[in-house]
Amino acid sequence: MIINQLQKIIHLKIVYFGPALSGKTTSLKSLFNHFGKKEDVKSIESSISRTLFFDYGIIMFQNEQWQLKINIYSTTGQDFYVITRPTVLKGTDGIIFVADSNIESFKRNIISWKELENYYPKNIFNDFAKIICLNKQDLVNKFKVNDFLKEIWYQSYKNIKLKYTIALNGEGILESFEQLIAMIFNKIYKYEMPLKFNN
Ligand SMILES: Nc1nc2c(ncn2[C@@H]2O[C@H](COP(=O)(O)OP(=O)(O)O)[C@@H](O)[C@H]2O)c(=O)[nH]1
Numbered sequence: 001m002i003i004n005q006l007q008k009i010i011h012l013k014i015v016y017f018g019p020a021l022s023g024k025t026t027s028l029k030s031l032f033n034h035f036g037k038k039e040d041v042k043s044i045e046s047s048i049s050r051t052l053f054f055d056y057g058i059i060m061f062q063n064e065q066w067q068l069k070i071n072i073y074s075t076t077g078q079d080f081y082v083i084t085r086p087t088v089l090k091g092t093d094g095i096i097f098v099a100d101s102n103i104e105s106f107k108r109n110i111i112s113w114k115e116l117e118n119y120y121p122k123n124i125f126n127d128f129a130k131i132i133c134l135n136k137q138d139l140v141n142k143f144k145v146n147d148f149l150k151e152i153w154y155q156s157y158k159n160i161k162l163k164y165t166i167a168l169n170g171e172g173i174l175e176s177f178e179q180l181i182a183m184i185f186n187k188i189y190k191y192e193m194p195l196k197f198n199n
């Protein structure tokens with residue numbers, strides 16, 4: 001987070017993380033669609049339309065005094081590009097972990113979560129806001145949520161929430177995003193920064 005007192009701008013960085021094909025790009029596009037900015041998502045895609053490096057877009061909010069500029073990224077889930085991920089994850093204020101609820105993706109979600117966790121020292125990972133979106137809720141063959149939560153030791157984390165999404169039709173996407181922003185600003189209030197948003 002960068003707070004520019006002079007220009008009254010706050011910069012946030014939010015990252016959509018998760019295994020390949022879990023629905024990160026779809027979630028991001030759906031989010032920007034809510035704000036009428038679907039065209040503003042920049043993706044670097046391969047010929048088969050999988051994200052090559054990352055998707056990126058900015059959403060701005062404004063109140064009387066302050067401007068809030070939210071930089072939003074999604075990482076690539078393809079192992080070949082694993083090298084771009086630490087760069088994207090740097091300076092992150094909040095993470096939306098997009099899990100693929102398909103029973104066949106169970107293990108890949110766990111691996112991806114552990115990978116994410118390993119980028120940060122434990123206290124830092126605990127500190128920033130995290131939301132797990134169990135995406136693809138429309139599927140019939142989903143893994144049991146409790147199995148997943150147990151496997152990643154969900155109870156051991158702070159600043160974490162669980163949401164259910166269907167990125168394909170936008171269900172839960174905006175709510176998850178708003179929840180994450182609220183969590184980020186709750187943290188700021190704790191440090192008694194004089195901010196108030198009512199976008
Ligand atoms: N059934 C279903 N499919 C989804 C959902 N979200 C994304 N997908 C599909 O999953 C595939 C991968 O999505 P994409 O957003 O490219 O995944 P990414 O690799 O995480 O960016 C695409 O075929 C999407 O249409 C969802 O909520 N339900």
Ligand SMILES: [Mg+2]
Nearest residue numbers: 024025050051
């Ligand atoms: Mg993608």
